[in-house]
Amino acid sequence: MTDDAPFPTNGLNDTVHQRHRLGILTIASESDRVEVSYLREALELTAGNLSRHLAVLADADLVAIERGYHGNRAKTWIRITPAGEAALDAEVAALRELLDRHG
Structure with a gap:
């Protein structure tokens, strides 16, 4: 194949x-x-494994971690950042392109 576009x-x-x-x-x-x-x-992860993945994503500024309370219970939430949205969109686009080539 002589296509100059990256794989x-x-x-x-x-x-x-x-x-x-x-x-x-x-x-x-x-x-x-x-x-x-x-x-x-949902992802069937241990608390420690999930914590490590969240730390990687937070360090890359792809998610933000929020800690607080719901009633008397401590809770932790995450939200995707604009950089995370862009990274996810780029990942999905690359996967779609790969599927298009294969299909």
């Missing part, structure tokens, strides 16, 4: 592409904010 997998972001982080960003993009306990259950 679609070159557009994948290693921080976003990891399956649990992709799941976190996808779920977070579907609402204003999401409770961490919901993510843990």
Whole structure:
């Protein structure tokens, strides 16, 4: 093939592409904010594993972590940042391009 365009997998972001982080960003993009306990259950992660993935995403400014209370209970929520939305959109676009080439 003589196409000069980069291969679609070159557009994948290693921080976003990891399956649990992709799941976190996808779920977070579907609402204003999401409770961490919901993510843990939905993605079938341990608290420690989820915490590590959230730290990676927060360090990359792809999610913001909010701590507070709901009644007397301490809660933690995350929300996707504008940079996170852009990274998720780019990841989905690269995956669509790859599927188009394959299909």
